[in-house]
Amino acid sequence: MIETHPTLAQQAFIEKEKLHRRNVRVWRFMLLVLLLSVWELCARLGIINDFIFSSPSRVTICFLEMVKDKSIFMHIGVTVMETLVSFVLVVVCGFLIAVLLWSSRSISEVLEPYLVMLNSLPKSALAPILIVWLGNNIKTIIVASISVAVFGCIMTLHTGFSQTDPDKIKLIYSLGGNKKDVLLKVLLPGSVPLIISNMKVNIGLCLVGVIIGEFLAANKGLGYLIIYGSQVFKMDLVVMSIVILCIVSAILYQGISLLEKKIKF
Amino acid sequence: MKPKLEVSGLSYSYHSLEGETLALSNISFTADNGEFLAVVGPSGCGKSTLLSLLCGLLIPDEGDILIDGVPKSESGVNIGYMLQRDHLFEWRTIMGNAELGLEIQKKRNSSSREKLHNMLHTYGLGSFENARPSELSGGMRQRAALVRTLALEPDLLLLDEPFSALDYQTRLSVCDDISTIIKSTHKTAILITHDLSEAISVADRVIVLTKRPGRIKAVVPISFGSENIRPLDRRNMPEFSVYFNQVWKELQNHD
């Protein structure tokens, strides 16, 4: 109920709720400041060895240096590009294969055990083979990333498709439609929420796949920086890359959420 | 005059690995043009199966379905099927939902749109053309579903418990509404229901089926004197309880 003149009790309730939200925001920020300052302080006072544990100031300096020679943008760009390419491929392939499985009971039943097996296989085990097959390059990274996400994507979408209300399908047939109409008028539009929630999972998985790939087969990207930094013992570089990775993954996730809000009906 | 619908010796079984389920056995009846039939019977006796057969969604094991004297597949008639739930698609507006059948049969054009527009208006949905189904009440949704069915100008209407998802009061008025609409357009209709009083209040004849496998147990003609008595008024007439008891007895005696 929306009333034009909220009662006093309602006003008080809204005030209380606003206060609560502001407090949560303030505390979130304070927690971050607290953690960073404790970290910095411990490093300065020599409680932890800042050569091994790094420190917020060292990470910032490292970041600023890389901003100056612009190399950091190249590394971030490469990782984001690889993630987006594999994400798009996962969504498109996952969707097409799920439609194929839905359209033929025989195909889906034949392929089911293989999909289950591939889905539960730890994909990092594939990476070394991919390097041998595809070479030490971006192809390997993208294929590794796709392999992490695509099987789960297919299975989720296929399950969603096959749970479509049979009466809705019956309705289409009773109106004179065929299987194509069922696909275009019921399955596709009805699965939009499922596809989006699935995208949210997949964008994260693709990033995981890209980092695995970059660990093994790259000379650019955030995953490469992490591995390179740990090999030459530049922990500032490693920590900085991880922080950037956190931010990148949050931004990618938010991008999908934004998309979700846009096409909500 | 030939009957609109002529069903003779219809039988159907479902098959699964566990075994065969004979759902309908030797069903024969006719429906005249403009007649309103109601089918009642115990749960699981094959009522929905009967409609699926009439609509062509299932192929009968035995028996024939003639429409206007010719087999259904050759007659090219349109059959409207209304399911228990309205199944309006949330991702379409009310107009979009009403147009679904025309869109599938590629008959959508500006004149059909104009007609739908008028139809929605007549049935009290004029201002909801661009609304989403979730913005409508249960009764309005059911009317929108009826418009979707009528949009294809069916010669024969099949209604599978179309009111059972509604609460009792809405159900009475929607049933009154919809059956009046159907009668005013002189369509032949077959209504399936669990509710005896609903069947008696709308139908010209009530077909009683036995429990599975469904066979015809009795056909009870219903007459309230005048053609134009609304279902709600029928319920208040003295004949109503007489018919009710008659159909009730038919359902009860097992032999």
Ligand SMILES: Nc1ncnc2c1ncn2[C@@H]1O[C@H](COP(=O)(O)OP(=O)(O)OP(=O)(O)O)[C@@H](O)[C@H]1O
């Ligand atoms: N797809 C199916 N596969 C196997 N058996 C089925 C199938 N559909 C229905 N049956 C069986 O056929 C019988 C008749 O089903 P039907 O749906 O026609 O009954 P109904 O009279 O419409 O029941 P209700 O009043 O509960 O809607 C039931 O006993 C049911 O178990």
Ligand SMILES: [Mg+2]
């Ligand atoms: Mg039924």
